[in-house]
Amino acid sequence: MTAARFAGSQDLHDFVTAYAEAHPDDVLDIAEHVPDSQDAAALVWKLAAAGRHEMLRFRDIAGFPFDVVTNVFACRRRIVRILGADPGRDDLHAVFQARARNLIEPVEVGEGPVLDRVSEGDGIDLTDLPLLTHFETDRAPYITSGIMVVEGEDGAAGNLSYHRAMVHSPTELAVSLHSRGDIWRMLGAAAERGRPLRAAMVLGGHPLFMLAASSRVPMGVDERHVAGGLFGAPLEVVRSPAYGVRVPACSDFLFEGEIDTEARVEEGPFGEFTGYSSDRSTNSLFRVEAMSSRRDPMLLDVAGGNSAEHLNLGRIPRESEMAEKLKERFPEVTGVHYPNSGVHLHCYVKLRRSRAGQARQVMLGLLGWDPYLKTVVAVDDDIDITDDAEVLWALAAHFQPAEDLFVVDGLPGSPLDPSSSPEGTTSRLALDATRGPGFSGVRIGFSQESLDRAARLVADRLPLRRERKV
Numbered sequence: 177m178t179a180a181r182f183a184g185s186q187d188l189h190d191f192v193t194a195y196a197e198a199h200p201d202d203v204l205d206i207a208e209h210v211p212d213s214q215d216a217a218a219l220v221w222k223l224a225a226a227g228r229h230e231m232l233r234f235r236d237i238a239g240f241p242f243d244v245v246t247n248v249f250a251c252r253r254r255i256v257r258i259l260g261a262d263p264g265r266d267d268l269h270a271v272f273q274a275r276a277r278n279l280i281e282p283v284e285v286g287e288g289p290v291l292d293r294v295s296e297g298d299g300i301d302l303t304d305l306p307l308l309t310h311f312e313t314d315r316a317p318y319i320t321s322g323i324m325v326v327e328g329e330d331g332a333a334g335n336l337s338y339h340r341a342m343v344h345s346p347t348e349l350a351v352s353l354h355s356r357g358d359i360w361r362m363l364g365a366a367a368e369r370g371r372p373l374r375a376a377m378v379l380g381g382h383p384l385f386m387l388a389a390s391s392r393v394p395m396g397v398d399e400r401h402v403a404g405g406l407f408g409a410p411l412e413v414v415r416s417p418a419y420g421v422r423v424p425a426c427s428d429f430l431f432e433g434e435i436d437t438e439a440r441v442e443e444g445p446f447g448e449f450t451g452y453s454s455d456r457s458t459n460s461l462f463r464v465e466a467m468s469s470r471r472d473p474m475l476l477d478v479a480g481g482n483s484a485e486h487l488n489l490g491r492i493p494r495e496s497e498m499a500e501k502l503k504e505r506f507p508e509v510t511g512v513h514y515p516n517s518g519v520h521l522h523c524y525v526k527l528r529r530s531r532a533g534q535a536r537q538v539m540l541g542l543l544g545w546d547p548y549l550k551t552v553v554a555v556d557d558d559i560d561i562t563d564d565a566e567v568l569w570a571l572a573a574h575f576q577p578a579e580d581l582f583v584v585d586g587l588p589g590s591p592l593d594p595s596s597s598p599e600g601t602t603s604r605l606a607l608d609a610t611r612g613p614g615f616s617g618v619r620i621g622f623s624q625e626s627l628d629r630a631a632r633l634v635a636d637r638l639p640l641r642r643e644r645k646v
């Protein structure tokens with residue numbers, strides 16, 4: 177396996193410069209004055225509507241004394257490049273898993289740019305920090321790229337996960353732990369001990385660190401070790417000033433303090449991955465006791481809502497894990513894809529035809545393993561599962577409603593799914609759109625000679641455009 181590209185430095189700033197030099201056509205550098213921070217997300221949406229997903233660097237957003245970078249993960253091809261996968265081989269999932277499994281312990285370095293400027297106690301004023309408003313329906317400007325880092329108790333593994341955050345007061349952030357993942361469990365354990373949970377939040381990670389933070393690994397695995405695997409070298413960390421939490425040395429901003437186990441504060445609504453503005457939140461309070469930043473920071477944003485960036489960042493690790501699990505157990509499975517249109521709740525899986533009932537078994541596996549999934553569609557191996565239209569065609573032509581679906585009810589789902597129950601439960605649907613035994617349809621087609629002549633005729637007249645896939 178080739179090394180991940182752009183991994184020579186773990187510094188986001190170096191990545192942004194190196195990527196723009198290597199792929200200038202894939203970066204939009206916006207020097208114009210942007211009067212309203214919401215325009216950044218609006219531009220992401222406008223570009224996406226035109227099938228474009230460039231990484232964006234804003235030089236002059238009103239109120240921001242530094243650059244803002246967003247949309248880094250909007251394009252799957254860019255992620256393939258960053259991971260050093262082979263664009264021609266569809267091996268993104270396998271490469272991600274192979275690197276992520278190669279756990280490497282972080283290494284402490286004496287100092288790092290994130291500690292350039294440290295403020296503590298009364299010296300902290302979070303209201304001074306310029307943040308982006310993403311949607312007009314949001315309660316406030318939000319931090320969307322914030323990664324919480326918590327050290328494990330008594331030598332246990334630490335944990336990393338993303339949590340949206342808004343400024344609640346000069347020294348407090350309101351955060352949502354709605355995924356109720358490992359940090360939520362650590363908060364519960366802290367409550368039992370009668371203590372708040374010490375935590376740090378970092379902004380401004382290298383894309384490989386960002387991907388590691390979004391991976392779903394067992395409670396005993398520390399995502400900082402996964403980051404090491406993705407870099408192919410130990411994550412370089414420094415100790416945070418107050419509690420010694422190990423955070424990436426090159427981050428742009430660091431907030432450090434305690435998550436209260438009891439207090440509840442107003443938080444949300446915020447534009448979430450479902451495409452809806454959501455106020456479902458744990459309404460948690462993070463008291464910031466120390467804050468630090470680089471001398472020359474940039475603000476790394478993750479485009480919110482159901483942007484391709486938000487969805488990709490969550491699903492590349494998830495798809496990779498599911499693809500590996502399924503292929504291990506069911507060798508007939510040849511691919512797994514979570515389409516943008518399905519906002520984490522839909523999955524397409526393709527498989528080589530084997531025996532009756534196989535597709536159902538595969539779908540049961542997926543619906544059981546992935547806590548967010550609501551609908552799975554199984555198709556044959558010849559269908560391009562990255563193309564919604566092909567999957568819908570398979571559904572139209574191969575699927576018999578009375579025979580080819582099943583529903584499982586009363587399962588935990590995403591609490592942010594606006595159609596789930598107030599407790600977040602959901603039912604799950606499996607649609608078998610494989611051709612199945614006895615299918616007698618004959619696909620239409622052309623002779624290779626006709627296709628070649630047609631290609632020559634077209635080439636003489638207009639360039640064939642290939643849709644960008646995300």
Ligand SMILES: Cc1cc2nc3c(=O)[nH]c(=O)nc-3n(C[C@H](O)[C@H](O)[C@H](O)COP(=O)(O)O)c2cc1C
Pocket residue numbers: 320335336337338339340341352353354355356357358359389390391392393478486489490
């Ligand atoms: C961009 C992005 C934003 C996220 N925002 C939140 C959030 O605000 N609150 C939350 O609980 N989970 C959020 N998540 C999901 C958690 O990061 C995810 O549940 C976590 O990585 C799971 O890891 P764990 O098993 O270590 O808890 C977000 C994920 C991504 C990729």
